[in-house]
Every structure is written in C-alpha cells, then in structure tokens.
Amino acid sequence: MKSLYLRIVITTIFVMILSFLIAFIGSNLYYQHLLKPFNDQKITAMAKSISTFYEQNPELDPATYFSHVGELGYQMYLVQSQEHGSYFGDPFRETKLDDAVVQSVLRGEEYHGVSKFTTGPFVTGFFDNVLINTVGVPLHAGGEVYALFVRPNVGVLFGELRIFFAVLVVLSILLSILFVIVSTRYIVNPIVKLTEATKTLAQGKYNIQLEVKRRDEIGKLAGTFMQMAKSLEQLDQMRQEFVSNVSHEIQSPLASIQGFSHTLQSADLPEEQRRRYLAIIENESRRMSQLGKQLLMLASLDKEETILDKQMFDVSAQIRQVLFMLEWSWREKDLAVELDLPSAFIAGDDKLLHQVWINLITNSIKYTEPGGTIAIRLRQTEAECYVDIEDTGIGIAESDLPYVFNRFYRVDRARNRKEGSSGLGLAITQKIVELHQGRIVAASELGKGTTFHVTLPSH
Numbered sequence: 001m002k003s004l005y006l007r008i009v010i011t012t013i014f015v016m017i018l019s020f021l022i023a024f025i026g027s028n029l030y031y032q033h034l035l036k037p038f039n040d041q042k043i044t045a046m047a048k049s050i051s052t053f054y055e056q057n058p059e060l061d062p063a064t065y066f067s068h069v070g071e072l073g074y075q076m077y078l079v080q081s082q083e084h085g086s087y088f089g090d091p092f093r094e095t096k097l098d099d100a101v102v103q104s105v106l107r108g109e110e111y112h113g114v115s116k117f118t119t120g121p122f123v124t125g126f127f128d129n130v131l132i133n134t135v136g137v138p139l140h141a142g143g144e145v146y147a148l149f150v151r152p153n154v155g156v157l158f159g160e161l162r163i164f165f166a167v168l169v170v171l172s173i174l175l176s177i178l179f180v181i182v183s184t185r186y187i188v189n190p191i192v193k194l195t196e197a198t199k200t201l202a203q204g205k206y207n208i209q210l211e212v213k214r215r216d217e218i219g220k221l222a223g224t225f226m227q228m229a230k231s232l233e234q235l236d237q238m239r240q241e242f243v244s245n246v247s248h249e250i251q252s253p254l255a256s257i258q259g260f261s262h263t264l265q266s267a268d269l270p271e272e273q274r275r276r277y278l279a280i281i282e283n284e285s286r287r288m289s290q291l292g293k294q295l296l297m298l299a300s301l302d303k304e305e306t307i308l309d310k311q312m313f314d315v316s317a318q319i320r321q322v323l324f325m326l327e328w329s330w331r332e333k334d335l336a337v338e339l340d341l342p343s344a345f346i347a348g349d350d351k352l353l354h355q356v357w358i359n360l361i362t363n364s365i366k367y368t369e370p371g372g373t374i375a376i377r378l379r380q381t382e383a384e385c386y387v388d389i390e391d392t393g394i395g396i397a398e399s400d401l402p403y404v405f406n407r408f409y410r411v412d413r414a415r416n417r418k419e420g421s422s423g424l425g426l427a428i429t430q431k432i433v434e435l436h437q438g439r440i441v442a443a444s445e446l447g448k449g450t451t452f453h454v455t456l457p458s459h
Helices: 004-056 062-071 099-106 159-202 217-264 271-302 315-325 327-332 350-366 413-418 425-435
Strands: 074-081 084-088 135-141 144-152 311-314 336-340 345-348 373-380 384-391 439-445 449-457
Touching: 004 062, 004 074, 004 135, 004 144, 004 159, 062 074, 062 084, 099 135, 099 144, 159 217, 217 271, 311 315, 315 327, 315 336, 315 345, 315 350, 315 373, 315 384, 327 350, 345 350, 345 449, 350 373, 350 384, 350 425, 350 449, 425 439
Parallel strands: 336 373
Antiparallel strands: 074 084, 074 144, 135 144, 311 345, 373 384, 384 449, 439 449
C-alpha cells in the first residue's frame, strides 16, 4: 500500500467499520443492562391490561377478543394446562415452554421471560420470536385460572421501520465510503502536486507555481514550499554570480600579471618602465592575496564555524586604536576626524569587531575627497551600543543603496578595481555584526556623504 491516497481511504473505512462495531456492541450492552428490564416492565403492563380488560368484560368471546388483540400487533399464548393451550397472532418460531413456568403463572405469579432471555450481547434477543421470550400473567375467567403469555409482534410493529433503518444504514455506509474516496482525493491532491514540484525542484528547475488556495496546514505547506523554491532560486543565482565574480576577480589580476611578466622579458625595456610594471605586478598580487583572505573569512563566517570569543572590552578604545593605525591614510588626504567616543564596554569578539571598524573607516577614508570630514559617534544604553560612522564623501546613489552589502557589489566598478576594492568588505562587515546579533544600516545621499549605523548588544 504505497499510495498515500489508498492509505487514507483504507484507514478511514477501517475506522468507520471499527467505530460501527464498537457502537453496535456498546448499544447492545446498553440495551441488555438498561433497556431490557424497562422493556420487560412495559410488556408486563400491556399483558396485565389485556388480562384485566377481559376479566372486566367476561361476556366477550375469548377467541374473538384475543384474535383481535393479536391483529393489533401481539403474539399470545393462552393456556390452562399444557394440553389445553391456544395461540393468537402470528405463530411463534419455537413453542417450547417449561411446564413449571406455566404452573407458576397459574398459581398467580408473573413470568418475566423478556428480562431473563439471553442470546449473548446482542439486541437480537428482543426480536427473537420464541415462546420463552414472553411475559406471563394470570387471567381469571369463568371461575377458571389461565396463564396468558404475551410479547409484541415485532414484525407487525416495526416491519417497515426495520426496512427503513436497514436501507438507511446501507446507504449511509455506501455514501460515506463514496465521500471518503472523493474527499481524500481533495486532501491528497495538493500533496501529489507538492511531490511533483519536489521532483522538479530536484532537477534544478525553480520556476514552480502551485495553485493551492486552501488555508489549512496543507495550504500553508504549499505556500512555504514556493517560498523555499524562490529562496533556492535566489541562492542558486547568488552562487552562480559568486562563482562568476570570483573567477573574474582572479582572472583580471592574473591576466595583468601574465601580460606584464611577458613584457618584462624584453631586454630593451627601460628601467623606469620595468619598475612600474613590477609595481603593478606587486599590487595585483597583493589584491589577489587580500581577495583570498576575504573569501576564506566569508566562508568561515557563512558556515558559522567561527565560535565567537566573547569578552568584555572597551569599543571606544578599539575604534581609537583603528584610527591610530590608519592615521597615515586620513592625514595624507588632510581629512578632519571628529570623535565623540565615551567609554563603552560591550561583550563581543574583539578580533572580529576590529575588522568591522577597519572596513568601515577605510571605506570612509577611501571615498572622502581631500579636506573632507569623518565623524565617529558612540552612545550606549543598558541594552545596546550604537556606533555611527559618517563621512562627507562622494555618497551612494539611492538605487545602489539596497545592494551595498551584497558580495562583489561595487557602486563604481572601474574606480573600485583601480583602488584595489574586492567588493567583499561590507559583506564581511554585515556578517560579523549579524553574528553578534546586531544590525548595520547604511544611509547616504549622493554628493553629500554616507553614514553607517551599527547597533550591537551590550551584553
């Protein structure tokens, strides 16, 4: 039974049958223990009523009277002794009755055969048309004592009703099975579509549309699956773009190194030009080395194998240390540096965060024109620490702003490559900040400058 559809159909039908059997047994036990004594009392009252009416009207012909009562839906046995008994109404299936029972009724006792009749835990005992399954009462007529045994004629009283209930049960079962088959198809169909979509996804085809408009768990599953497919498509595109960018970033300096190395083999090359070519080869080699280090760091951060070595340290002192380390860069461009760095201790990996400040301040220095200003402000609350690095540089266009943290993204590709940028610095910065459960946001206006807002938890 490999199909989920068959599993659900067969399981549901099995549950229906099992429920019917349990309900049937339960209802019969209820009849045996509660309804049967009540039914016996009701039949006893009817038998007494029949007997009393005849005793009060002795002029009635007994054969005629009891025949009419039998036609109304009763089976009766009137006896004075075992040799002199008469049956009225439809005949009994079995007429065996112990003589001791007859004698006890003739002595004035009542016989409760309905309550004592046992045929197992089933309601069929109520329908069992036998003489011992009756109620016996004494009847006095003409100075004689008779024993009157009575039971309802179920065939007359409930004949059509039994057929009605039989048809009702059969139709209910058939319609239930039919509806289970149809409704199960409705339930399983989205899962079948999901299975086919999964196979399509496994083949690398991400353009999947599942027309599932349900709002239940299966509908949510289908929606989540389509979101996953879109995420995988984006991830695959990013992977392809990443490979393409890495290949391009490596191919470019290699081509330069190869070309200039070939040129340097010329014997008549002037010394000044030779040194310039060697400097270019050195710069390209350095750029490749930097690219390799950044790729390794990104790979490590992506796998989250880097366990943060958190400790309390003064982030203000760390930023001042980075500024001191980069002093030659901003002094060379005659940049003004404004600082508002009160002491602020946070729990974090000081080595990784050191890289964050290097990347952001280096960017500000690189893209700020000579004579510009860089402002670094820090404030701390009990829960978070806020660092703003603002410059009066060239700024970033609004259309480029959402993508500045993407890997290998460059606002000005030609200029960035000339300045040795790989386009990975901000991606690494964002990853480190996110590993610290923080966030980084860029705000910029073209021609006026850029501000990076970094938020880190204090603890």
